[in-house]
Amino acid sequence: MSRSELRQASEWVWELPMSGQMRVPGRVYANPYIVGHVLDEVKKGEWNPLTQLKNVACLPGLQKYALALPDLHVGYGACIGSVGAMDLQEGVIVFGLVGYDINCGLQTFVTPLTRKDVKGKEERLAEELYRVVPAGLGIGGKVRLDKDRVDEVLERGAHYAVENGLGLKEDLELMEEKGCIRGANAANVSPEAKARFEKQLGTLGSGNHYCEVQYVEQIYDEEAAKAFGLFRDQLIVSIHCGSRGLGHQVGSDYLKVLEKAMPGYGLTVPDRELACAPIQSEEGQRYLSAVYAGINCAFANREVLTHLARTCFEKTFELKAEEMPMLYGVAHNTAKLERHRVDGREKELLVQRKGATRSFGPGREEVPEKYRKVGQPVIIGGTMGTASYILKGTRTAMEETFGSTVHGAGRTMSRVGALKQWTGKGVVDELARRGIIIKGHGLKGIAEEAPGAYKDIDQVIDVVHHAGISSKVARVRPLICVKG
Amino acid sequence: MSYELFEHRADIGVRGKGKTCEQAFEECAKAMFSAMVDVERVAPKKKVQFDAHASDLEALLPEFLNNLLYVRDVQGMVFSRFEVKDLRQGPGQWGLKASAWGEKFDPNRHEPKTEVKAATFYQLSVRKTPQGFVAECVVDV
Structure with a gap:
């Protein structure tokens, strides 16, 4: 892979033209800063995001383009920040385009409080969140599930949490898929995956997962901000996590199933983690229903965490849960059936997003009614020191990216490298x-x-905003961040 | 015999070296747990055993490591000593017998670091070198 292969197609889009076994071109949403980072990764070796994009473009049934968003970096099989939309008859469901942490995502609720209200109480609130939100290696949740209850979570998602008093009924309307994707089948999830989840409902985990109290620093779009219930200086809370050990076990289990199935369908892939099966095949359908179960597991997990975070505000500020409504919940690592226009004709596709956010524009029926005029809220997680963004979905995203946009800043430095450069105490003090x-x-x-260790979030957001695949509503800054 | 962590853009690479392939696997497991806790502080009090199988030798490494992660989640344990035996090709698949020694995870004593969620096929390699064997892959955190 050389620089010359990546061609600038427009101000915000670079193209990877067809070559070798590619069936469609690749497209990267970027600016010179992002391209610089990508080429830096390319220089480092054979395992890089452009090779991965090229590999994805070789898959059968892919529609229009193999897409990469500006937070792209090397991933498993497919790069993080990629989107592939598949024809239902000719296409395949691909392990690498869902990944290990199924439905890792972000959920945000708003409060009636402003920065002023938290003055002097920051440390108390932080301590309370740290105490109440289970996080970190090996830390179990406060809810214990038996096997039947795990099945219920897998098939009913956030509804399970709400019915058990661990969330608000009104929240469900304000999550992708209304907190429960249809078609999940717990019978297609292994007993090992379920056993891993028995103590993990309502746990954050570690890595890049967090629970963060933020304030609205700037509003860019008054109309959308009003619809989303956002105002300047307001405190909001964002939770980033996924399906925990269960999602990973489903991933590892089906990687084997798909790999074994491929020869029977005459499929070969350039990378083992792109293992796949025809969408309509027995293995493909089984994997899809297990991915759905993982999606529901993560919806339930985030809802319980939302409930726990709200209790900290109830205690510290004498608020009621109802005074802290949900903004929205978005999913990052998913495979979903959606209707999109291809060559002027609307058709149903399997849209697989790996480290990418749905960005549905105005008018789509999947967007909650209260947001349908402006487009869905798109929540983007930055880093614990910089900023995060609330964007809105757009019509351009529907036309260009199968209704998808970026999901975060994207790393530029390895964890091992970060440990050489910074100490935990140094970061906390700074x-x-x-x-x-x-x-x-x-x-x-x-x-x-x-x-x-991350890309500049402002640059990343600039790309998607100017390219028009999502549009800035507000910029938020962290005040308190609980990490695993 | 030795183990180490190596760089990956978003996650962590684990590498084990040994005179035999079994030893390289054992060291690789130690590398993985060293990403999660201070393995020096984990007492080898309780033993768990399992068999692992995979379609080829390389795939056996993440399979072995993922089995350990499963036991960690379900039994709430962390490990510091590993033994791999009978690593060989059987009819239609590769297999090994594993033992691991450790104890209940204690966040106050074990210096928790990052939770490893899965061993992957990324940069997966099991190879013979003039010095012995090297087993490595990237783990998702």
Whole structure:
């Protein structure tokens, strides 16, 4: 892969023209800063995001383009920040386009509080969140499930949490798939995957997962902000996590199933983690229903965490849960059936997003009614030291990216590299000077997540905003971040 | 025999070296747990055993490591000593017998770092070198 292969197609889009076994071209949403980072990764070796994009473009049934968003970096099989939309008859469901942490995602609720209200109470609130939100290696949740209850979670998603008093009924309407995707089949999830989840409902985990209290620093779009219930200086809370050990076990289990199935369908792939099966095949359908179960598992997990975070505000500020409504919940690693226009004709496709967010524009029936005029809220997680963004979905995304946009800043430095450059204590102290409280369960984990190990979030957002595949509504800054 | 962590853009690479392939696998497991805790502080009090199988030798490495992660989640344990035996090709598949020694995870004693969620096929390699064997892959955190 050389620089010359990546051609600038328009101000915000670079193209990877067809070559070798590619069936469609590749497309990268970027600016020169992002392209610089990508080429830097390419220089480092054979395993890089452009090779991975090229590999994805070789898969049968892919529609229009293999897409990569500006937070792209090397992933498993497919790069993080990629989208592939498949024809239902000719296409395949691909392990690498869903990944290990099924439905890792972000959920945000708003509060009636402003920055002023939290003055002097920051440390108390941070301690309370740290105590109440289970996070970190090997830390179990407060809810224990038996096998039947796990099945219920897998088939009913966030509805399970709400019916058990661990969330608000009104929240469900404000999550992708209304908190429960149809078609999940718990019977297609292994007993091992379920056993891993028995103690993990309502746990954050570690790595890049967090529970963050943020304030609205800037509003770009008054109309959308009003629809989303956002105002300047307002406190909001964002939770980033996924399906925990269950999702990973489903991933590892089906990687084997798909790999074994491929020869029977005459499929070969350039990377083992692109293992796939025809969507309509027995193995493909089984995997899809297990992915759906993983999606529901993560919806339930985030809803329980939302409930726990709200209780901290109830206690510290004497608020009621109902005074802290959900903004929205988005999913990052998914495979979903959606209707999109291809060559002027609307058709149903399997849209697989790996480290990418749905960005449905105005008018789509999947967008909750209260947001349907403006487009869905798109929540983007930055780093614990910089900023996060609330965007809105657009019509351009429907036309160009199968209704998809970026999901975060994207790393530029390895965890091992970050540990060489920063210490956990150094990061905590530096952020404290900037008024950000970090509560972590391991100092090493904090050093690994140092803001400097990520791309500049403002540049990443600039690309998707100007390219028009999502549009800026608000910029938020962290005040308190609880890490696993 | 030795183990180490190596760089990957978003996650962590684990590498084990040994005179035999079994030893390289054992060291690789130690590398993986060293990404999660201070393995020096994990007492080898309780033993768990399992068999692992995969379609080829390389795939056997993540399979072995993922089995350990499964036991960690379900039994709430972390491990510091590993033994791999009978690593060989059987009819139609590769297999090994594994033992691991460790104890209940204690966040106050074990210096928790990052939770490894899965061993992957990324940069997966099991190879013979002039010095012995090297087993490595990237783990998702």
